[in-house]
Amino acid sequence: HIQYPMRYAAAHGFAEIQTWPLEASGKDLSIIKNQTDGPVSLFVHGSREDFMGIWNPHSNTGTAHFARYNELPAKKIWSWGVDADGLDWRDALSDDNSAYAEVQGGLFRNQETYSFLQPRQHIGFSEYWMPVREIGGISRANLAGAVNLERKNDSLLISLNVNQKFFGATLRLLDGNKELFSERRELQPEKTWTKAMRLPDSNRKYTFELKNRDGAVVLKQTENEYAWMDDSQIKLGPQANYVIPPEKFRTEDDWLQTGDTQELNGDKLAAMATYKKALQRFPTSFALHKASGRILCSLQRFEEARDLLAAAQARNTTDGELSYYLGMALEGVGKDSDALDAYEAAARMPQYRASAALRIAQWNARQGNFREAENFVAVSLAAAPDDLRALEMQVALDGALGDAQAEKKQAELLLRRFPLSAFLREEAGVPDLAHLAADPSRVLNIAAQYARLGLFAKAVNVLARDYPGVPSDQHEPGVRPPQENPLVVYLLGYCHEKLGESGASDYARASKLSTLYVFPSTSEERAALEAALRFNDKDVTAHSLLGTWFFARAKSADALREWQAASELHARIPALDASLGWALLHEKRDTASALTAFENGIATDPRNELNYSGATATMAILGKSAAQRVKVLERFPDLTTMPVPLVYELALNRAEAGDFSGAISLFQNRFFGREEGGLNVRQVWIEVRLMEMLALAKSGRCGEALAEAKTIGQPMEGLPFTQNGLEPFLNSPRTDYLLAQAYDSCGEKTESLTRFKKVAADTELSNLSLAADSAKRLDSYDRNKWTELLESGLAKAEEQSSRGNSKAWWTYLAASLRMSLGQNELGQTALRDVFLLPDTRMAHHLARLALVGNLNLP
Incomplete structure (x- = not known):
């Protein structure tokens, strides 16, 4: 309950x-x-x-x-x-x-x-x-305990759990201010207190009260009385919420709110694209210049951010946030003196004083001005006394100024306040090696903090350690220890170079390390990779990782340059071809080259799921047959261990190719887990069975087809998922639509029309195309009515496709609605766009069927 x-x-x-x-x-x-x-x-x-x-x-x-x-x-x-x-x-x-x-x-x-x-x-x-x-x-429940008041005929049963011991507690039952019962006793959490009271008037509401030994009420409840708003303040039903309109109707505020929401959801690339579109509509908008510059800085796209933020700052030199991000952008493009001016302007504003002062401190430290750096850390701490990063910098600068004793003592004191700080443990001389060994990013973070202060020798000490192995349940699967992580070793070489030493041996060692589960993200890591490539421009590992760094920021041209350089050097790096294929398909729309990359990836990285899903999506866009797609999917090394999403894809493609026994065999001897928002095995199973039934009907084998139609929902031995849970898919409009087609092909007109009528009556958006096609088969068909319904549905589907979840599904729906409206060229273009989106609700399969006109689908 x-x-x-x-x-x-x-x-x-x-x-x-x-x-x-x-x-x-x-x-x-x-x-x-x-x-x-x-x-x-x-x-x-x-x-x-x-x-x-x-x-x-x-x-x-x-x-x-x-x-x-x-x-x-x-x-x-x-x-x-x-x-x-x-x-x-x-x-x-x-x-x-x-x-x-x-x-x-x-x-x-x-x-x-x-x-x-x-x-x-x-x-x-x-x-x-x-x-x-x-x-x-x-x-009612609170920190004192939980009470339940339950009427039983003309009695009230009071039951109480307490969350702490109460000595000399008083328990009372009141009728308004009149005391009906009072008991003083000790209460303990391990014991439940109950009391049944016969009520003088069952039509009245009674109040339970618990007081502590001092007489303070700690728990009180009157029957069915709560802090509720008055009914007159409640509006039932749909609420009048503001909905951001389609792009062509958006105001400047609409665009800002859209980008803001995307940032809040962590979708920085979408936010960047939103602000870019908005600036095309409102090119003089101060707020959009600022927002766009901010997100570009967050993505470390400093060159673009600089121009936008500089233009905005020219209009308002008092905006501390603007000055701070402009400083970041200028620093990111190597304009340190200009960056310093911007940070100083930001530091004059209270909100950004702490952050900007730290940036100035880091700049001074890198110049060797440790005393001045320490002064600016003090400025930052005056504005934000509890800021851990500033306190960590203060400790490190004590050491840089030669006071090792103060450095260690202060680190030890601060560790009592911040026991989770790996940096302070490093400064105190007691690094938690097992903790650092479990995640190379922890090592990289400490080293980067030192590098930002110009303390490269300390960074080298952290990066050059031979860290211990840790149990497998203490690190993420596949993650290697820090000394086997190429980013750690590349950064080590970079720091050696900054100390005037050679990084050659480090770069050479890093180039031989695995890139699996390695994702560069910081400016320091980018600098290290670029330094390695200056040393050896044929380092395929550095090219591959740098491409990943660029692609994470939607710098697709730079990413492709690096990945193609690695590919041309015949690199056999896991995920390289998959990444290259993904970029070629999604960013360049170069389907032929993308397919080549995915097929190369299948050869070099045969268990990477993306190579197969990418290849089949690309082949669908290129119009390759289902049989050709099946051959690609069957290249997976062991079909018995094939990931479930690929099993679904292979089953559906085999069914599309007419190999129904091959499709059905994939469901045997396999566990199908569930994923929230993911595909249900039962939906795929019913789809394969329906396709087989319809193929039999259309080939004239009506006896088999109609027998299949009657048994399609029956449990099958050896397939546990068929024992229950099939009803939602058996009773769906799609199932009725395909059954109606089968009955129609076999001359069962009465049953066919009954099902077409049922489908036509369901005009919910997800089923609207099927409903419209079913309605055309009925004598009562009204073209104008259905055109109006389809056009309205199209607008809704396209709006949904521009939003967050299930974009492939909504794009497919919009495409199918266009086809239903006779907009075949636009519909087919939209159907191909479905394959550029992550598959949801069998959208890729349905789009493939619609593209080839199979099953007479709209």
């Missing part, structure tokens, strides 16, 4: 408000067994209560959550529900088919709402999770 103190609940995105616990159809959603329509994902609305909880009546146990409303106001419940898919998730997520629900708290009213937390800012809140047992439910 979901025991949240609310009468109303909000949907995701605050799109709609509904009653709770009874929803529109009368189902009580607080009881999980009633959630028969799928997952329940709702947010508390209209309640200012501090607690929520969930209760299992079978075990008489539960969990309560408490957080003060003024600190953490939002509450959410998530449950998988008890429809076929929800029950399947129980099997996937547990060993005993048990369910779970998520009791979530948050700062904002829903999961779609975010805010920026700037460097050196923090938000503090406390939340408490409390076990509850043997009290029958949760009427």
Whole structure:
């Protein structure tokens, strides 16, 4: 039972408000067994209560959550529900088919709402999770305990768990101000207190009260009374939320909000593209220049950022944020003196004084002006006394000034405040070698901090160590120790060069190390890779890693230059050809070269899933046949260990090629896991069976086809996933549509028309193309009505395709709607665009069918 103190609940995105616990159809959603329509994902609305909880009546146990409303106001419940898919998730997520629900708290009213937390800012809140047992439910919970008030005929059963010992506690039951019961006793967390009270008037509400020995009320609850908003303040149904319009109708603020949201979601490349488009529409916008420059700095695209930020600063020289990012951009392009001017301007503004002063300190330290650097660190600490990075720099500068004793002592003192600082442990002379060995990025981070201060000898000490091995459960799979990480060794060579020494041996050693799970990200790592290539421009490892650095910042031309250089040197580097193919396909739209790269990747890196998915997507764009795609997929070294997404792809492609027995064989002797938002094996299974049935019908083998139609949903021996959970896919409009086609081909006109009518009646956006094609087969077909529906659906689908999730699916829907409207050329172009997006909901398969006109799909 979901025991949240609310009468109303909000949907995701605050799109709609509904009653709770009874929803529109009368189902009580607080009881999980009633959630028969799928997952329940709702947010508390209209309640200012501090607690929520969930209760299992079978075990008489539960969990309560408490957080003060003024600190953490939002509450959410998530449950998988008890429809076929929800029950399947129980099997996937547990060993005993048990369910779970998520009791979530948050700062904002829903999961779609975010805010920026700037460097050196923090938000503090406390939340408490409390076990509850043997009290029958949760009427109220706080730090003192949890109480349940339950009516039984004309009696009130009071049950209490406490979270701490109470000596001399007072328990009372009140009727208004009139005391009906009072008891003084000791309470302990391990014991449940219960009391059944006969009520003088069952129509009145009664209040339970718990006081501590000092007489302070620590827990109080009146039956069914909570801090709820008045009903008059609640608007049920769809909410009037502002929706950002399509691009051609957006205002400057719309563009800024879109980019801002993308940044908040961590999608920096999308934000960069958004701001770039916006500047084309509003080229004089100060806010867009600033936002675009900021995101470009974040992506270390300093050359482009410099011009945008300089233009903006010319309009407002008092903007500290603008000056700070301009300093970063100028420093990034080697204009140190100009960068210093910008940082000094930023440091004059309170909000950026701490950050800018640190940048100035680093610049001075790199010039050898350690005393001046220390002065600026002091300025930074005056503005932000608890900033760890500034304190770490202060310690390192003590050592640079020759006071090793002060350096060590201060590091030891600070470690008491910041025990997780690997840099301070280094400065104190007690590095945690096992901790550093588990993740080379920790070593790289410490070395980079030293390098930014010009302390290259200290960086060398960290980078040159022979770190111990650590157990496999203490590091990420496939990650090698730091001394076997090429970035660590390249940076070591770079630091040796900065000390006037040779980095040749380091560069040579790094070039022979594996690049698996190695992802360069910092300016120091880029500088080290470029230094290695100046030493040896035929270093394929450095070329490959530098290409990765560029591609992560959408600098595709630079990435391709580096990857192609490595490829031309006949490098056999894992993921190189996959990366090259991906860039050629997505950035250059050079499908022929992309396919060559993917096929080379299959030869050199045969277990890399991207080589196969990339090759099949490219082949679909090029119009290659299903049989040709099957041959590529079958190059996987061992089909029994093929990743599940590729199994689905091979099964669907075999079915498209007419090899149904080959497709069905792939489902045997294999475990199909579930992934949230991923493809369900049952959907692929039903699709293959439907395609086989329709192929039989169209080839005149109607007896077999109609027999298949009747048994398509029956369990099959050796295929556990067919035992349950097929209903959502058997009862889908797509299944009805394909069955209708089969019955039509076999002369079963009555059954065919019945199913076409059923499909035509479902005009939900995902099914609209099928509905329109079905309607054409009916005498009641109204062209104008369906044209209007299709055009409206197209606008909605294209808007959805420009947003976040399932872009391939929405792009496919938009393309199919265009085809239904007779816009064949535009539709086919859009169908090919589907293959440039990550596959969702079988969109690639459906787009392939639509492109070749198979199954008479619209």
